[in-house]
Amino acid sequence: MFERGFKAWCERLALEKRKELKLRPHDPLGAMSLAQNLGIAICTVENVPNLSDKAKRVLLKEDPDGWSAVTICFNGRKLIILNSAHSVGRQASDLMHELAHHLLGHKQSPVQISQEGLMMLHSYDQQQEAEADWLAGCLLLPREALVSIKRAQVDAAEAAKHYGVSMALLNYRLGVSGVNYQFS
Amino acid sequence: MPELSLELLAKHSVETRAGQGVRETAKEIGISAATLSRVERGNLPDLDTFRRICIWLNVDPGKVLGFQPAAATGPEIGVHFRKGSTVKKETAAALAEMILLAQATMIKQEEV
Numbered sequence: 001m002f003e004r005g006f007k008a009w010c011e012r013l014a015l016e017k018r019k020e021l022k023l024r025p026h027d028p029l030g031a032m033s034l035a036q037n038l039g040i041a042i043c044t045v046e047n048v049p050n051l052s053d054k055a056k057r058v059l060l061k062e063d064p065d066g067w068s069a070v071t072i073c074f075n076g077r078k079l080i081i082l083n084s085a086h087s088v089g090r091q092a093s094d095l096m097h098e099l100a101h102h103l104l105g106h107k108q109s110p111v112q113i114s115q116e117g118l119m120m121l122h123s124y125d126q127q128q129e130a131e132a133d134w135l136a137g138c139l140l141l142p143r144e145a146l147v148s149i150k151r152a153q154v155d156a157a158e159a160a161k162h163y164g165v166s167m168a169l170l171n172y173r174l175g176v177s178g179v180n181y182q183f184s
Numbered sequence: 185m186p187e188l189s190l191e192l193l194a195k196h197s198v199e200t201r202a203g204q205g206v207r208e209t210a211k212e213i214g215i216s217a218a219t220l221s222r223v224e225r226g227n228l229p230d231l232d233t234f235r236r237i238c239i240w241l242n243v244d245p246g247k248v249l250g251f252q253p254a255a256a257t258g259p260e261i262g263v264h265f266r267k268g269s270t271v272k273k274e275t276a277a278a279l280a281e282m283i284l285l286a287q288a289t290m291i292k293q294e295e296v
Binding site for chain 1: 230283284290
């Protein structure tokens, strides 16, 4: 699915970004801090000026699972709108996913609005989504962090809280990184 | 106004396959069966999927949508959008409103 060397590059990038932010290889990397470091603005649905109550209701109450986050690019500037109906852990993961698209240099899909006022994208690039998911996972939980969790025998729930991620993501990363196997 | 609405597209799809299975039809169109099912339930696909369905239905995509660019007067605006391969119509409308308003704010900030 991924090009040869992609996973190792993601791990290296996760460490480089920590170094830039003066963090240790196993320290948690906050998605908000990284966004700031990259010069990307963040807001939530509630902060979008003049957004109708109906749109807010649909996006946050009626269909909160229909979308996660949107990155808008304009003249080289980027704004990420997060779904505040989701948990803090989910928002961190979604934000990191959007930042991963930026770090990977993925081209945004042009937006089209139909006469009926509906937004459609040109395509949904599954390869780009998979790459962003993988990099986001590495940025939040690089191998060094996973090894550190296992070595110190930190309780999984406590570790997930410390890194600001869901238990599902922690367990997934422990599995796919081979760290679970290494410590079994 | 478009001659064929997105709502009618779903109905048209069900009528055109006339009892043929979703899997078989989806294969013919070149999309997944799950995506075709969601479209037939009124969800909105991405444009590539939409165009494939229009070709299969032998209808002009432009007549259904009557597109206007989101940033007709300014530089092209792009989005990354984390979601599934289809989205509910009401959600697509709310997202369009949110994106256009956020875009307008970014343009205004640039002008200051």
